[in-house]
Each structure stands twice: as structure tokens, then as C-alpha cells.
Amino acid sequence: MSYDKHAFEPFAVAVDLAVFTVRDGALRVLLIRRGEEPHAGRWALPGGFLRPAESAEDAAARELAEKTGVPPEGCHLEQLRTYSAPGRDPRMRVVSVAYTALVPDPPEPRAGTDAAEARWVDWPVGESLAFDHDAILADAHERVGAKLEYTGLATAFCPPVFTLGELQAVYETVWGTALDRPNFRRKVLATPGFVAAVGGEPRRTGGRGKPAALYRAGGAVALHPPLLRP
Amino acid sequence: MSYDKHAFEPFAVAVDLAVFTVRDGALRVLLIRRGEEPHAGRWALPGGFLRPAESAEDAAARELAEKTGVPPEGCHLEQLRTYSAPGRDPRMRVVSVAYTALVPDPPEPRAGTDAAEARWVDWPVGESLAFDHDAILADAHERVGAKLEYTGLATAFCPPVFTLGELQAVYETVWGTALDRPNFRRKVLATPGFVAAVGGEPRRTGGRGKPAALYRAGGAVALHPPLLRP
């Protein structure tokens, strides 16, 4: 870096969170309704400013815990990209580091001091969001869909123990396409490290149909071969 | 975002550039030798602070043009990620948005006012870089290697018109592995939009061996099917 002999301007640095979950076969995103100007009354992504001794990762984890009540260990949190257009906030110059989070079982969100309301909203969101949050959310969704292909990320949407049907529902919900069940099963089980069978062969019953075998995340970060979209 | 009712600290915001090129079968990265403290005399990534009315993308394009003399249209420039650890700069709190750039034919770099020296250095760099630039550079290299698999990015390393041998050399150089020439050819030509044959069937002669047919970038951003690493 070349700070020397160059002036620099101070900026406000914030984090914005695109928090996704899958519930009842629908993809949902956590939004807050803004209580103050600008954009009062409109939906926006949760977020907040960095504190003096805090990295953007720390701030994102803190905001996630504050807004959802989910501990940072229980969910996937990943930097998306940084948005820095000069006019993106009408009040002042704000550079925002956006994060994508995936949570398995969504508790009811908490409205913070700054938000009139916090809620899980079905994707795609009907109305347009505050600031440039439409673009951030679209980028986040695209990233999640792409990462399902070549990483084991889909298990982050699932509880610790899940069935292959639940895992398939994650793919179908995020991608918005139906998948062939036997073929999905074959690919997942043929990919080393994607899922691991739960010992003792317990099965989930209670619903309709034949009881399903249970699996947990296999710990693999990259899928070989990848599970490509149709 | 939830600025309201929260204090916020001012930060300095900078961009750092990981500029790669392929020359003589070697992957090279553009580095500057720092002229001032901290880390005076050590290699670092080129970069600089955002100006008041400038986005990070604008600042990265400006720095790239200043340091390399390459016009922004002629090369690939893409945001990598943002580094914001509190102690990453000993002088003050600096949040840096890192960019990866790929340039085809490297002109001699210009030493800026802040750099004692600017040079193309072979990858991997022997000595450790200033600040957290080792981590940034490693992340950039990993990203470039991954993007070669599923995007047509490799053509960004090549001149406007190139041979399949040159394209293959890009893959081999970035990945550090040898590829089978007939198979590489088959896959590239079978991937729609990756490359387009130059009309009139001209061929490049002058070197050893049979003259090679010429191609230009096909304009495809995503490769279907992808060209996976061995």
C-alpha cells in the first residue's frame, strides 16, 4: 500500500448481512424494516458499523448474533464483497462489507434498537429494498446458488442430523428447480466427505412414506465431483 | 444498515492490487518496494487510498493504470475481498479492499512517487511481503486458479489473438501442472463460446513445429462444461 505522501479521507465502514434460511420448502431472508430516515419504513438488510477494535468478520458475527440469536458457531458466515459507490448512502460516505450467512433453524428474529421490525421474508422479496441492498441481496443469492454446486455448503441450511430428502429440498429451494431423487441420492453418496451416515442406522419416521436414513455433514469443503445445476 | 443511534469510527479505506501476468512460461505478480516506513525496503502490493468521490472499483482501475500503464479496458479487474483486521497497519486503522487484475502483455512498470521500485516478480515470491499482503496474494492466486476452471478468464492473460498452445500455457503456469495437449484442445473447442477461430484460417509460424491456428476470446463468461484441474 502507498499511503505515504497521499492524503486520505475518512470513511464510515459498515457490514451488511444477507442471512438465508430454508423453511417449509421456501427460501427466506432476514430483513429489518427501517425505523428512521433515510428510507424509513422500507425493508433493508441487517447490519451496522464497525467498532474501533473490531474486524469486519467480528462485526458481522456480532450483528448476526444480535439480530438472530444464533451463535456464530452454529451457522455459516462468509464475506460476500464490498460496496463502495460514493452515493450509496445519502447522508455520508459509507463503505459496506457485505456478508452472507446461512442458518439452519431460524428462531424468531429480534428487532434491534434501530429497527422497527425484523422478519424472515420469502425470496424473492416483492418490494425493493433500501440503499443498494437489492443488489447486495441478488449477489448473495447468486453466490449461494453457485457455492451449492462445488462445496458442501448445503448442509449449513440443515440441522445437525438430516435426511437426504431434506438436503435435496435445500438444493431445489435455492436453485428453484426440481431434481431427480434417485440421481441426487447417487451423487451425494458418491461424493466423498459430503455426508456421513449416522451410526446405528436410526431412521426418521412420523411423516408419510418410508422412513429415511439420517446423515450428518461430512466435513468436506469442496465437492469432487461437483453437483452441477441442470 | 443500522447507523442510527450508533456511534461510528472513521477509517482509512484503501485498495490493494494483486496484478498477475504470464510471461515466458512463468506466473508473475507486480510488486513495489516500499520506500518509507513501515516496512521500508520490503516488497508490497501496489495500492492506495480511495479519493473522496471515488468507488473502490474506480480507485483500483486508477491505481492499475498508474502503476502499469495498462488502460483499464485491456485487462481483467475484479474485486477479491476486503481485509479489515485491526492491527494490519501499525500506523492507523486501514480497511483495504483487495482487487485481482490479469494483464496480457506486461509493459515495464512505473515506480510511483511512493515506491522506490516497481517490478514483475516470479510467483511464488521468495520473501515475505509487507503488512498482510502475503495472505492477500495467496488468496488472489487461489481465486485465479479456481476461476480458470469455470470461467473463460484464461483469455485475459493472452493477447487479443492467441494459439491454443499459449492458452494451455496459461493454465499450466497458473495451476503448476502439465496438461495433455490433445485433450486440452478437445475440451476448449467443445466448450461453446470459450474461443472463436480467427477468420481466413491464418496460422502462426516462425517458431518450431507445425504452425498453430489462431483464436480470439469467445466472450463466454462461464464455461459449460467446466475445465477442472487434474
Next chain:
DNA sequence: CCTTTTATAGTCACTCTGACCATTGAAAGG
């Protein structure tokens, strides 16, 4: 008991891939 529903097993044709071998066309060297 019979139907519905979901999980699981298996088949088959087609494509893609990696590992090869063969040929072509130019330059280099005697």
C-alpha cells in the same frame, strides 16, 4: 386390505474424460 407417499435400489444409453498413438507441417542441422 388397499391406496398413497416417500425412500431406496437398479437399469440403460449417452456423454465426458484421461491415457494413449498417429500424422502433419514447419524449422534446424548436417
Next chain:
DNA sequence: CCTTTCAATGGTCAGAGTGACTATAAAAGG
């Protein structure tokens, strides 16, 4: 001039992976 060398190009072949599809198993609900 002829031979060698070298890279580009064309082709083969077996095995893995995939999509489409059929069949069976095990539960719930009437």
C-alpha cells in the same frame, strides 16, 4: 537436399459420470 526435431492436430478406446426411467420397500391413512 535430406533427415531430424518439434509442436499442432487428428483419432481411438476403456472407464467414469449422468439423465431418464423402472421397480421395490416401508410407513401412514382410509
